[in-house]
Amino acid sequence: SQQGEEDPQALSIQEGENATMNCSYKTSINNLQWYRQNSGRGLVHLILIRSNEREKHSGRLRVTLDTSKKSSSLLITASRAADTASYFCATDGGSYIPTFGRGTSLIVHP
Amino acid sequence: DTAVSQTPKYLVTQMGNDKSIKCEQNLGHDTMYWYKQDSKKFLKIMFSYNNKELIINETVPNRFSPKSPDKAHLNLHINSLELGDSAVYFCASSQVRSQETQYFGPGTRLLVL
Numbered sequence: 001s002q003q004g005e006e007d008p009q010a011l012s013i014q015e016g017e018n019a020t021m022n023c024s025y026k027t028s029i030n031n032l033q034w035y036r037q038n039s040g041r042g043l044v045h046l047i048l049i050r051s052n053e054r055e056k057h058s059g060r061l062r063v064t065l066d067t068s069k070k071s072s073s074l075l076i077t078a079s080r081a082a083d084t085a086s087y088f089c090a091t092d093g094g095s096y097i098p099t100f101g102r103g104t105s106l107i108v109h110p
Numbered sequence: 111d112t113a114v115s116q117t118p119k120y121l122v123t124q125m126g127n128d129k130s131i132k133c134e135q136n137l138g139h140d141t142m143y144w145y146k147q148d149s150k151k152f153l154k155i156m157f158s159y160n161n162k163e164l165i166i167n168e169t170v171p172n173r174f175s176p177k178s179p180d181k182a183h184l185n186l187h188i189n190s191l192e193l194g195d196s197a198v199y200f201c202a203s204s205q206v207r208s209q210e211t212q213y214f215g216p217g218t219r220l221l222v223l
Contacts, residue, residue: 033211042114042200042214043153086151090212097166098143098212100153 004032004089004101012107019076021104023089024069032065033090034074037103043088046074081110113137116201116215123191124223131186131218133201141165142184143212144176145200153200159184191222 007022023032031050035043047063049056049072056063062075076083086103093099114135123129135142143166144156157176158166164176173189184201201215 035212035214037151040217042216043202043212045211045213048211088153097158097168098155100145100155102150102152105151 004091004099006087006089006101006104008104009102010105010107012109013079015079015081015108015110017079017108019079019083019106019108021074021087021106023072023074023101025072025089025091025093026070027093029067029091029093031092032072034061034063034072035088035090035100037086037088039085046087076106079106079108081108084108114201114203114213114215116199116218118218119216120219120221122221122223125191125193127191128187128189129191129220130188131199131201131220133184133186133215135182135201135203135213137203137205137213138182139203139205139213140181141204141206142178142181143202143204144184144186145202147198147200147217149197157184157186191220193222196220196222 033048034046037043049065060077065072088103090100141160143158147153156170159178162178175187177185198217202212204210204212
């Protein structure tokens with residue numbers, strides 16, 4: 001089974017609202033990454049958080065990591081229609097084999 | 111300038127045919143990957159090469175054979191295509207294995223009829 005599992009599978013919000021998506025994983029990790037995939041495109045890297053970090057920010061993105069719970073969350077504040085995409089977490093499972101979840105599909109209504 | 115490029119973008123072919131997908135990165139990265147994304151968006155790693163050497167080979171049928179002529183290129187050859195091979199195939203690269211950011215190509219949409 002895959003390492004990372006995103007939750008929820010789908011999220012629909014209005015522009016201006018915050019969007020929170022979660023990722024749970026099973027084994028210890030060296031780092032965890034979040035990626036965005038627009039429809040019909042490749043994945044684009046958003047943030048990398050290392051196992052010894054608890055929180056990281058990048059613009060309107062905030063990522064937290066709780067290694068005791070083996071979970072991470074991605075918060076997008078003040079969402080825009082352009083944020084509509086699928087969001088994936090990727091972990092290395094401590095073995096340098098990158099594994100992705102199935103993603104959270106986010107729709108932001110204008 | 112495209113960092114990771116793949117050709118072709120679309121590939122429609124008959125069952126039983128052999129096809130190749132090419133990938134090139136101009137980022138100077140040491141590691142390249144092939145992923146398969148199914149219709150449910152599940153993204154699964156197939157292969158990884160580091161400096162032209164195979165380092166990851168997940169449970170992929172041996173009909174799939176990666177070839178890395180140099181560290182900037184990682185091609186994927188598929189023999190005897192099957193219906194279940196229909197998917198989007200992504201190439202990616204990173205500087206140091208999966209510890210660092212991966213840069214993805216635009217994907218190749220393969221449809222086997």
